[in-house]
Structures are given as C-alpha cells and as structure tokens.
Amino acid sequence: MTAAALAVAPPSPTSKGSPMSTNETGGRLNVPGTPIFDGQTSRRGLRLNKMLMSFRSAENRERFAADEAAYCAEFQLAPEQTQAVLDRDWTAMIDLGGSIFYVYKLAMMDGRSMQYLGGVFTGMTEEEFLAELRAGGRRG
Amino acid sequence: MAEVIWGLATSHVPSIGAAMDRGKTEDPNWKDLFDGYAPARAWLAEHKPDVAIVVYNDHANGLDLDIVPTFGIGTADHYRVADEGYGPRQVPDVIGDPELSLHLLESLVDENFDLTVFQELEVDHGLTVPLSVWTPEPGDAWPCPVVPILVNVIQYPQPTAARCYALGQALGRAIRSYGDDVTVGVLGTGGMSHQLAGARAGFINPEFDKMWLEKIEKDPAALAGLSREELIREAGSEGIELIMWLIMRGAMADEVTKVHSHYFLPASNTAAGIALFDNRAPQPA
Ligand SMILES: [Fe+2]
Numbered sequence: 001m002t003a004a005a006l007a008v009a010p011p012s013p014t015s016k017g018s019p020m021s022t023n024e025t026g027g028r029l030n031v032p033g034t035p036i037f038d039g040q041t042s043r044r045g046l047r048l049n050k051m052l053m054s055f056r057s058a059e060n061r062e063r064f065a066a067d068e069a070a071y072c073a074e075f076q077l078a079p080e081q082t083q084a085v086l087d088r089d090w091t092a093m094i095d096l097g098g099s100i101f102y103v104y105k106l107a108m109m110d111g112r113s114m115q116y117l118g119g120v121f122t123g124m125t126e127e128e129f130l131a132e133l134r135a136g137g138r139r140g
Numbered sequence: 141m142a143e144v145i146w147g148l149a150t151s152h153v154p155s156i157g158a159a160m161d162r163g164k165t166e167d168p169n170w171k172d173l174f175d176g177y178a179p180a181r182a183w184l185a186e187h188k189p190d191v192a193i194v195v196y197n198d199h200a201n202g203l204d205l206d207i208v209p210t211f212g213i214g215t216a217d218h219y220r221v222a223d224e225g226y227g228p229r230q231v232p233d234v235i236g237d238p239e240l241s242l243h244l245l246e247s248l249v250d251e252n253f254d255l256t257v258f259q260e261l262e263v264d265h266g267l268t269v270p271l272s273v274w275t276p277e278p279g280d281a282w283p284c285p286v287v288p289i290l291v292n293v294i295q296y297p298q299p300t301a302a303r304c305y306a307l308g309q310a311l312g313r314a315i316r317s318y319g320d321d322v323t324v325g326v327l328g329t330g331g332m333s334h335q336l337a338g339a340r341a342g343f344i345n346p347e348f349d350k351m352w353l354e355k356i357e358k359d360p361a362a363l364a365g366l367s368r369e370e371l372i373r374e375a376g377s378e379g380i381e382l383i384m385w386l387i388m389r390g391a392m393a394d395e396v397t398k399v400h401s402h403y404f405l406p407a408s409n410t411a412a413g414i415a416l417f418d419n420r421a422p423q424p425a
Contacts, residue, residue: 029296031373033340038296042205053204055225099294100337100378101200105225114336114409121341129342133406134169137333137344 037099045097048085051075052102061109090120142240142318144326145189146399147392148180149356149385149415150273152196152329154265155408157229157272165276173412176402177273180416183399184274187418189325191237191285193244193311194267195387196329197293199224201264209256210299211307212290213248215241219288222262231268232278237285240318244287247314253307255289263288270329273414284325293330293381298368304383305364308390315391328388332403334410335376344411348374349403352382353415357398360389378410389417397421 029036042049051072054060064071072082084092088110093103100117107117119129122138132138156173159165165174201222203209219234248255271282289311292298299307315324332352335343352375355363364386371380396417405411 029369029372031340031369031377033338034335034372034377035338036296036372036377037294042208042295046205049200049205053200056201056223061225094337099200099205101294102205104336105200108225118336118341118409121337122339132342133344133409136346137405137411138340138342139345 035094035100041097042099043097045081045099045102047075047077048081048093048096048098049102051077051085052098052105055105055109064109090117094121142315142320142322142324144312144315144391144393144419145323146184146187146419147326147328147388147396147417148184148270148274149328149388149413149417150270151331151407151410151412151414152266152269153407153410153412154224154269156412157231157265157269160272160276161229161231173402173404173407176404177276177414179400180402180414181274181276183416184325187325188283190322191240191287192283192325192327193287193289193315193391194270194327194329195289195291195384196263196266196270196327197291197381197384198264198266199294202262203290205295207256208292208295209290210292211253212256212258213241213245214258214261214288214290215245216259216261219261219263219267219286221268222264224264229265229268231272232281234263234267234271234282234288235285237287240285240322241287243318244311244314247317248307248310251310251313253310258288258290261288266329270327274327289387291381291384291387293378293383296368298380298383300368301366301371301383301386302364305360305386305390308387308392310390311387312391326388326391328385330381330384331375331379332382332411332413333375333379336378336409338377340376342409343376344405345374345376345379346403346405346411349411349413352385353401353403353413356385356389356415357396357401357417360386385415392417392419393421395421 115130116126119126217236221228332349333345399416401415
C-alpha cells in the first residue's frame with residue numbers, strides 16, 4: 001500500500017452534515033434493513049476498506065495494534081471512520097462505506113465472530129443471534 | 141471435443157472449511173451438513189473429471205476494491221491459497237490449466253463476454269471450500285487442475301441473473317469446442333440465502349432456497365428472470381451470490397439428472413445447499 005496509491009483515492013467521505021447511511025444510497029434499490037454496497041458506498045469507504053484489506057498481513061496487524069489511530073491516519077481515513085474503528089462501532093463502519101467482508105477482518109483480529117457482528121447489527125447478544133439462526137434464521 | 145460430465149452447486153461458507161480443518165464434522169451442529177455431502181462425495185469420487193471449472197467470488201483476499209471486474213478468468217498454472225487474515229488454510233495450492241483457460245477466454249470474448257484476465261491470483265475460501273466439499277481429504281493435491289471463473293457479487297451492481305445464465309451457456313459451448321478430449325466438472329458456488337449486515341442480518345429464506353434448488357435443476361431460465369432487487373430481497377444482500385449457480389447450470393445440457401441434493405442451516409449465518417447433477421442424461425429428441 002503506497003502513498004501514491006492513496007493519493008488517487010476519491011474525495012474524503014466527510015461531507016456536510018451527517019454522512020448518508022448505506023441504507024439510503026441504494027438509488028433505485030431499497031430493501032428495508034439491507035445495506036446495499038453500491039458504487040457510492042464503495043467510493044465513500046475506499047480508504048477504510050483499503051486499511052481493512054491491509055490486515056491480511058501479520059506485520060500490518062501488529063503495526064495497527066501498536067498504534068491504531070496512527071495506522072488509520074496513515075490510510076487517510078476520515079475522522080468519523082477513524083472514530084468508528086477506534087470505538088469498534090461496527091454499524092458506523094458499515095454506514096461509512098465499509099464492506100462487511102472487509103469489516104470482518106477487523107472483527108477477526110478482535111476474536112469476534114460473524115454471529116457477534118450479526119447480534120450488534122440487530123441489537124441482540126451473540127447467543128441470541130445464534131439461537132435465531134439455529135431456529136431457522138430471521139425472516140425479513 | 142471436451143465434455144461437461146457433471147455440475148456441482150455448493151455453498152462456499154468459510155465455516156464449512158473451518159469445521160473440516162478443525163475436525164468438527166461430527167459435531168452435532170455440523171453432522172447433518174456433512175452427512176448430507178456423503179452421497180455426492182461418493183458419486184464424485186467415481187466420476188473424476190480431467191479438469192474442473194470453479195465459478196466463485198473473492199471476498200477481499202485475492203482482490204481488493206481498486207478494481208472490481210464483473211467477470212474474470214484465471215489463466216495461471218498455479219494459484220496460491222490466500223491468507224485471509226489468520227494464515228492460509230492448510231489445503232493444497234490449486235493447479236491451473238492455462239491452455240483451457242485461454243481457449244475459454246477466446247471463445248467467450250468471441251461471444252461478447254469480455255472477461256478480465258487474472259495472470260496471478262490467490263484463491264480464497266470461495267474456491268477452496270467447494271473443492272473441500274467435493275474432496276474432503278485431498279492429500280497433496282486436489283483431484284484435477286482447476287480453471288477459476290470470478291464473478292463480482294460483492295459490489296452493486298452485480299451482473300444480472302440472466303447474464304450469468306447466458307455466460308454459462310456460452311461457457312458450455314466454449315468447453316465443447318475445445319480440441320482435446322477432456323472431461324470437465326463445473327462448480328457453481330455460493331449461497332444460499334443469507335444476509336450479513338444491517339437490521340435484517342441473519343435473514344434466511346428456506347422457501348426461496350427450496351424453490352431455487354428445484355428450479356436450478358428443472359427450470360433455470362425461470363431463475364435467470366429474477367431481478368437483482370428480487371434476489372436481494374428474497375435471498376438477502378449476500379444470498380445474491382446464488383447467481384453463480386446459474387453459470388454452472390448454463391454450461392450443462394437442458395436436461396440433467398439430479399444425483400443428490402441437500403439443504404442445511406445454519407452454516408455460520410448461511411443456509412447451505414448442495415446439488416449435484418449428472419450431465420450425461422439422455423436428451424429429448
Ligand atoms: Fe461468497
């Protein structure tokens with residue numbers, strides 16, 4: 001990941017007012033409770049997702065753990081993206097353009113499961129969420 | 141001329157691979173899934189193809205979001221198993237078949253399917269879990285060389301179901317026009333219904349999945365008529381990856397014989413399906 005690569009990243013996701021929720025940017029597509037990872041979302045989340053992608057290497061995972069804020073700064077995350085990462089605010093990470101497959105890399109580093117994240121997104125404990133899955137899944 | 145001898149549709153959830161890698165297949169939470177694989181595995185062991193084509197998607201391991209190819213094909217002779225963040229799976233690397241890859245590429249481009257070429261590619265659970273579903277104990281090597289075909293199912297707009305089915309049909313023609321007399325297995329991976337994020341996380345739709353399992357065999361054209369929105373609504377934002385099954389199915393004959401199918405939930409957050417079809421069924425005159 002070079003600085004040159006980052007230099008061509010799209011404009012900062014920081015915009016006036018509060019960032020638009022992923023739920024609202026599906027354009028023609030609106031499925032309740034369903035974030036659509038579309039082109040605008042991906043533009044907004046590019047730097048965040050690049051940082052999360054970097055966790056594929058053990059060396060980067062260690063550098064992140066040593067100073068999380070500095071690592072976020074290196075990837076030029078927007079302030080609210082950095083805050084979401086530092087706070088482990090999983091819902092905010094998705095709203096700020098994180099793709100679930102990328103966000104999950106950070107969760108794995110924390111020893112968190114996809115069921116834990118599911119619980120966070122739905123306001124349940126991991127156990128409650130898992131119980132719903134085992135009962136046949138949640139209906140929308 | 142090359143011939144598709146079978147098609148295998150299967151989920152590629154990482155936890156299925158993890159359950160195998162950690163010896164949990166007899167665990168009560170998993171046993172029914174792996175018992176459900178047994179008849180398919182036994183049949184596949186008796187019907188080893190010369191080469192396999194695996195239609196899958198990467199999950200932030202071999203590709204990032206700098207470039208999002210709608211369709212791609214690997215042309216390498218070797219694909220390393222990716223480190224997804226906790227070390228690579230302890231399974232064999234994947235041996236490619238560049239000659240077949242390049243033939244398929246040329247045929248498909250001639251049919252106006254402009255695939256992105258991957259000369260280097262690390263493969264993730266999307267490709268290796270289906271190989272494990274097929275071959276639980278590969279030893280030093282998978283049963284045969286593999287040609288990966290990649291589909292963007294992560295970033296909207298995903299290709300339409302109709303386009304996937306048409307690509308599969310063109311893939312079938314490309315395979316049949318290959319000069320060498322080789323047998324081919326085609327794997328369509330992913331699904332079934334699931335959603336990982338948002339207030340609807342944990343969504344599973346068994347009625348939709350059962351319908352899909354039935355129609356993928358008998359009426360794939362009906363599935364090809366589903367819109368992106370219908371797929372996301374009915375199968376979940378990640379369940380839309382079921383469109384990859386249509387590429388497999390399109391490469392097969394109109395009439396196929398079902399060898400085995402099984403449905404299980406939950407595998408991690410996902411409904412998991414397997415469907416194995418013999419492509420050597422007698423065709424209507
Ligand atoms: Fe997938």
